[in-house]
Amino acid sequence: MAPTDPIQDAPIGDDGIRLGQFLQLAGLVDSGGEAKEAIREGDVRVNGEVDLRRGRQLQVGDVVTCGDRQVRVSR
Known part of the structure; x- marks a missing residue:
C-alpha cells in the first residue's frame, strides 16, 4: 500500500x-511484539525497501514506512 500521509x-x-x-519511538507500533510481527510480515520498509531485520541500525535521514505512515529519522 502506498503511503498517503506526509513524512x-x-x-x-x-x-x-x-x-x-x-x-x-515514532508511534508506528504500540509494543516490541507488534514491531517484531510487522517486520516479520514484511509490512515495514526502510528507504522504500522491505527490511526484515528488527536490529537494523537506522541513521539520520532514513525513512521508515509502516502502513500508510512515513517517518524520517532526525536529530
Missing part, C-alpha cells in the same frame, strides 16, 4: 537506533 520527523540521539526501537 513526519522523529528525533533520535546522536547514535543510530535499531529499527524495532524506532517503530515504537
Whole structure:
C-alpha cells in the first residue's frame, strides 16, 4: 500500500537506533511484539525497501514506512 500521509520527523540521539526501537519511538507500533510481527510480515520498509531485520541500525535521514505512515529519522 502506498503511503498517503506526509513524512513526519522523529528525533533520535546522536547514535543510530535499531529499527524495532524506532517503530515504537515514532508511534508506528504500540509494543516490541507488534514491531517484531510487522517486520516479520514484511509490512515495514526502510528507504522504500522491505527490511526484515528488527536490529537494523537506522541513521539520520532514513525513512521508515509502516502502513500508510512515513517517518524520517532526525536529530
